Amino acid sequence: MKATNIKNPEYFHKVVDCQYACPAHTPVPEYIRLIARERYTDAYMVNWESNVFPGILGRTCDRPCEPACRRGRVEDEPVAICRLKRVAADNKDDIQDRLPNIPDKKNGKRVALIGGGPASLTVARDLMPLGYSIDLYDDQTGGGGMMKSQIPSFRLPESVLNEEVDYILDMGVVTHFNTTVDSLKEILDKKYDAVFIGTGAPRGKDLNLAGQADAGAHIHIGIDWLSSVAFEHSNNIGKRVVVLGGGNTAMDCCRTARRLGGEDVKVIVRSPFADMKASPWEKEDAMHEDIPIIDNHVPLAFVVEDGKFIGVTFDRVDAVYDDDGRRQLVSTGEDPVLFECDDVLMAIGQENSFPWIERDTGIKFDEWGMPKVDETTFQSAIKHVFFGGDAAFGPKNVITAVAHGHQAAVSIDHFCNGKNVTERLAPGVTLISQKMGIHEWSYDNAVPIDLRYVVPQADKALTLKDRKVEVELGYDLKTAYAEAERCLNCDVQTVFEEIRCIECDACIDICPTDCITFTPNAEEKLLRKKLSATATNLSQDLYVSEELPTHRVMVKDEDMCLHCGLCAERCPTTAWDMKKFLYTVTKAGQ
Amino acid sequence: MSYERPKFRHPNTEINDLGYARQDYEGALSTLCAGCGHDSISGAIVRACHELSIEPYRLAKLSGIGCSSKAPTYFLGNSHGFNSVHGRMPSVVTGAAMANRDLIYLGVSGDGDTASIGMGQFVHAARRNLNMVYIVMNNGCYGLTKGQDSATADEGSRSKKGDPSPFESIDLCALSLQVGATFVARSFSGDRDQLVPLIKAAISHRGFALIDVVSPCVTFNNNADSTKSYDFTREHLKSTGTMDFVPMREEITARYAPGSSHEVTLHDGSVIHLYKMGKGIDPLNRVSALNALEECKQEGRILTGLLYMDPDSKELHEAIGTVKRPLNQLTERELCPGNSVLQNINASLR
Numbered sequence: 001m002k003a004t005n006i007k008n009p010e011y012f013h014k015v016v017d018c019q020y021a022c023p024a025h026t027p028v029p030e031y032i033r034l035i036a037r038e039r040y041t042d043a044y045m046v047n048w049e050s051n052v053f054p055g056i057l058g059r060t061c062d063r064p065c066e067p068a069c070r071r072g073r074v075e076d077e078p079v080a081i082c083r084l085k086r087v088a089a090d091n092k093d094d095i096q097d098r099l100p101n102i103p104d105k106k107n108g109k110r111v112a113l114i115g116g117g118p119a120s121l122t123v124a125r126d127l128m129p130l131g132y133s134i135d136l137y138d139d140q141t142g143g144g145g146m147m148k149s150q151i152p153s154f155r156l157p158e159s160v161l162n163e164e165v166d167y168i169l170d171m172g173v174v175t176h177f178n179t180t181v182d183s184l185k186e187i188l189d190k191k192y193d194a195v196f197i198g199t200g201a202p203r204g205k206d207l208n209l210a211g212q213a214d215a216g217a218h219i220h221i222g223i224d225w226l227s228s229v230a231f232e233h234s235n236n237i238g239k240r241v242v243v244l245g246g247g248n249t250a251m252d253c254c255r256t257a258r259r260l261g262g263e264d265v266k267v268i269v270r271s272p273f274a275d276m277k278a279s280p281w282e283k284e285d286a287m288h289e290d291i292p293i294i295d296n297h298v299p300l301a302f303v304v305e306d307g308k309f310i311g312v313t314f315d316r317v318d319a320v321y322d323d324d325g326r327r328q329l330v331s332t333g334e335d336p337v338l339f340e341c342d343d344v345l346m347a348i349g350q351e352n353s354f355p356w357i358e359r360d361t362g363i364k365f366d367e368w369g370m371p372k373v374d375e376t377t378f379q380s381a382i383k384h385v386f387f388g389g390d391a392a393f394g395p396k397n398v399i400t401a402v403a404h405g406h407q408a409a410v411s412i413d414h415f416c417n418g419k420n421v422t423e424r425l426a427p428g429v430t431l432i433s434q435k436m437g438i439h440e441w442s443y444d445n446a447v448p449i450d451l452r453y454v455v456p457q458a459d460k461a462l463t464l465k466d467r468k469v470e471v472e473l474g475y476d477l478k479t480a481y482a483e484a485e486r487c488l489n490c491d492v493q494t495v496f497e498e499i500r501c502i503e504c505d506a507c508i509d510i511c512p513t514d515c516i517t518f519t520p521n522a523e524e525k526l527l528r529k530k531l532s533a534t535a536t537n538l539s540q541d542l543y544v545s546e547e548l549p550t551h552r553v554m555v556k557d558e559d560m561c562l563h564c565g566l567c568a569e570r571c572p573t574t575a576w577d578m579k580k581f582l583y584t585v586t587k588a589g590q
Numbered sequence: 591m592s593y594e595r596p597k598f599r600h601p602n603t604e605i606n607d608l609g610y611a612r613q614d615y616e617g618a619l620s621t622l623c624a625g626c627g628h629d630s631i632s633g634a635i636v637r638a639c640h641e642l643s644i645e646p647y648r649l650a651k652l653s654g655i656g657c658s659s660k661a662p663t664y665f666l667g668n669s670h671g672f673n674s675v676h677g678r679m680p681s682v683v684t685g686a687a688m689a690n691r692d693l694i695y696l697g698v699s700g701d702g703d704t705a706s707i708g709m710g711q712f713v714h715a716a717r718r719n720l721n722m723v724y725i726v727m728n729n730g731c732y733g734l735t736k737g738q739d740s741a742t743a744d745e746g747s748r749s750k751k752g753d754p755s756p757f758e759s760i761d762l763c764a765l766s767l768q769v770g771a772t773f774v775a776r777s778f779s780g781d782r783d784q785l786v787p788l789i790k791a792a793i794s795h796r797g798f799a800l801i802d803v804v805s806p807c808v809t810f811n812n813n814a815d816s817t818k819s820y821d822f823t824r825e826h827l828k829s830t831g832t833m834d835f836v837p838m839r840e841e842i843t844a845r846y847a848p849g850s851s852h853e854v855t856l857h858d859g860s861v862i863h864l865y866k867m868g869k870g871i872d873p874l875n876r877v878s879a880l881n882a883l884e885e886c887k888q889e890g891r892i893l894t895g896l897l898y899m900d901p902d903s904k905e906l907h908e909a910i911g912t913v914k915r916p917l918n919q920l921t922e923r924e925l926c927p928g929n930s931v932l933q934n935i936n937a938s939l940r
Contacts, residue, residue, distance in 0.1 A: 074598045075598065439593040446594055446596070447596035447597070447598060449597050449598070502625070502812075502820045502821070503780060503820070503824075504625045504627065504630060504779075504780060504806075504808070504820060505630050505633070505780060505782060506624065506625050506626075506629055506630060508633070508782075509629060509630060509632070509633030509636075510595070510620075510629075512595050512596045512597075512598060512599060512613075513596075513598060513599060513600040514599075514600045514603060515600075532600075533600035533602045533603050533604075534602050535602075536601075536602060549824075550824065560600050560601075562596050562598060564595075564596050566595065566596075569593065569624065570620075570624045570625070570629070571624055571625065572623065572624045572625020572626075572808040572812075573625065
């Protein structure tokens with residue numbers, strides 16, 4: 001294998017599994033260390049710079065970082081990254097003086113943001129400090145978009161949402177709330193220098209089953225029902241509720257129903273339990289609130305007898321997987337089963353909808369009605385119109401929308417300044433030794449064996465009475481510290497300098513997880529077989545040195561490295577050093 | 591600030607026949623200097639014992655005084671241990687071996703502990719063919735007292751802050767051959783591939799097995815003018831040949847070209863395969879070993895590998911005809927068989 005080029009920022013970036021997996025590339029270990037040092041405000045700002053909504057995301061993020069977390073490979077459970085973020089948000093001081101300065105003198109460029117969700121707000125956050133004048137349009141009463149209308153208050157209190165939305169709006173964004181944009185042409189006629197469309201995926205899918213017309217008012221589209229609850233247009237539901245669907249919206253629906261009078265609430269899903277799209281923790285929370293999840297049931301019809309809605313019938317199925325892992329739901333052949341209920345909430349998916357974009361404006365659409373948007377620049381067929389968030393490539397999540405917003409802001413800034421829109425900004429990278437002295441590193445290199453700490457919840461008797469009472473209480477500071485210490489500091493990199501190595505092999509012996517091997521060079525496949533402990537996880541890279549005097553190379557399998565620093569500790573010549581690698585995504589104007 | 595070994599291990603770490611991982615043979619985290627050759631030897635001992643599937647309770651590690659003699663703390667944490675007086679480890683092993691012949695005795699010593707203060711003890715243990723492995727962690731200096739030359743420092747070799755040594759060095763391998771050791775080898779802490787099979791063979795050998803391991807002192811004796819530095823040793827190594835050790839219960843899987851390999855079967859049924867042997871070197875011949883050592887010395891080279899072994903060696907217990915059962919298991923009934931037996935003995939002497 002060729003010697004690894006550690007000058008390529010993406011090499012060490014990939015070693016920081018959590019940050020690499022995060023769409024916005026938040027420097028996770030950096031802020032977790034700050035939390036352990038009780039520097040909550042600093043930890044919050046590291047987050048805020050990167051993901052804009054630490055308080056919101058610390059409660060609601062889809063957490064792509066956690067399945068990626070190295071700790072999950074070493075033991076059972078990853079670090080509770082998401083809930084540590086919340087600790088930073090809940091315990092920070094006033095941050096007003098840390099927010100960017102907004103220039104009084106504007107740069108003369110006007111930008112319109114359609115939709116007030118996370119993507120648009122991120123664009124505003126990046127462009128306002130650069131002197132842009134921004135108009136934000138949204139049909140809701142305030143900012144936040146789907147975070148406001150879809151995420152129930154028992155998961156995300158309104159005060160937390162408003163605080164973080166206001167940090168941005170207070171930069172001087174001109175808001176046009178309660179304003180439905182029903183024509184892109186009208187916006188284009190206002191001659192903005194750039195337009196950003198972040199209108200989400202606002203349409204809930206409908207099943208259109210037999211009997212639906214007769215069942216009428218008893219059948220609700222999940223996301224519409226959630227927003228009508230959020231805006232207090234509805235405040236009750238029948239005692240017996242069936243929720244159709246297996247995603248996170250279904251979980252929000254069933255738990256909200258429990259709070260609005262639903263006593264016998266069931267989630268009924270087509271797929272097997274394990275295949276459900278909902279995050280495991282959201283399923284757990286629903287079941288904790290006495291909501292059974294019934295899997296392998298495909299809905300057949302809504303049953304209405306004598307003009308009265310009775311319930312839903314289902315076909316019982318088995319999941320059959322072919323050799324390629326493709327799933328087919330095969331009927332068991334049993335008779336359909338009826339679940340009696342008063343109301344049905346359909347949470348079977350969302351889709352995009354752009355009825356307000358005239359088809360002759362120049363925006364191009366594909367065969368599925370999705371706008372043609374560049375995946376890097378977020379530019380549409382009209383050069384000064386950009387898309388982001390769910391509106392760009394379909395429903396994802398908040399953190400993805402934030403990542404889109406940052407990149408779209410870069411494109412808009414380039415566009416407005418006559419620069420090449422396709423040009424991306426190189427990431428900010430630093431690599432600094434953490435050695436403080438003998439046996440002393442600037443990070444906590446000990447690896448505690450503590451298992452993941454559970455986030456305490458408020459009493460169910462209390463939370464089920466009032467949909468605005470937050471269920472999760474968040475970690476207390478002592479537990480937060482213990483959980484933070486579980487982080488393996490994957491950003492503190494093992495950096496090897498071959499010219500210093502005397503090949504004493506001390507690092508091989510001391511490495512607790514057998515990551516290091518000295519062996520004659522070979523092709524990757526062969527090299528992986530010669531490792532001190534055979535590699536099974538091929539997604540992690542091998543760090544290969546130049547050839548050493550004894551015609552061997554140093555090979556380090558990054559897979560199981562605990563970043564404990566013992567190799568550097570045991571190295572007599574500092575050929576190994578522990579260096580902190582900080583990778584930051586460069587934002588517009590930086 | 592922390593200096594401790596994390597508890598987590600690689601999920602694919604090798605498990606031996608007893609169900610133990612290598613970590614079960616590790617000891618406390620070493621406090622020797624970073625890069626010390628002794629730590630590599632400790633690592634090789636851990637590997638050898640793990641691969642041989644030795645039950646930790648069946649082994650006793652004993653040492654004297656010095657950096658080397660601290661080392662047993664850092665391996666085989668579940669075995670018996672005895673850190674004895676300076677240079678007196680062989681006496682303690684002798685006593686222990688007499689009391690319980692069933693244990694495996696692993697003595698760890700340094701060049702000071704062996705070639706100076708413990709010289710008298712060392713040669714007599716070798717001469718009596720005490721059934722033990724005697725590992726010398728040989729760095730040519732007194733690391734624990736700031737690196738003064740030891741008796742194994744080569745003439746002309748200079749440590750970091752010292753003058754060239756004016757004296758002839760003691761060659762522990764040659765010496766032990768002369769006094770009757772039945773397994774003699776030399777190795778280098780930086781050559782794990784050679785050292786691990788040597789340790790395994792030494793453990794299986796019945797009788798006194800010496801492995802003299804050049805083990806650079808990174809702090810006081812790893813400079814350019816030293817003949818015990820990593821660089822010097824690597825550049826001047828000459829191997830007697832290559833050796834594989836196959837324990838008795840394992841099937842022989844390696845293939846050797848016909849005529850290229852020499853098999854030696856040990857008393858416990860294990861087999862040593864010797865191949866790529868140098869010209870004129872016959873490890874079953876004491877004279878050949880002594881000649882090869884002297885020739886290499888003349889050439890300024892360090893001869894490593896298996897130098898000599900006597901597969902038919904008779905260890906101390908056999909020589910003095912002790913009972914098969916370990917003495918510490920004999921009860922009062924056997925040890926004090928009663929007046930009538932005494933009367934018989936007395937009668938036989940009249």
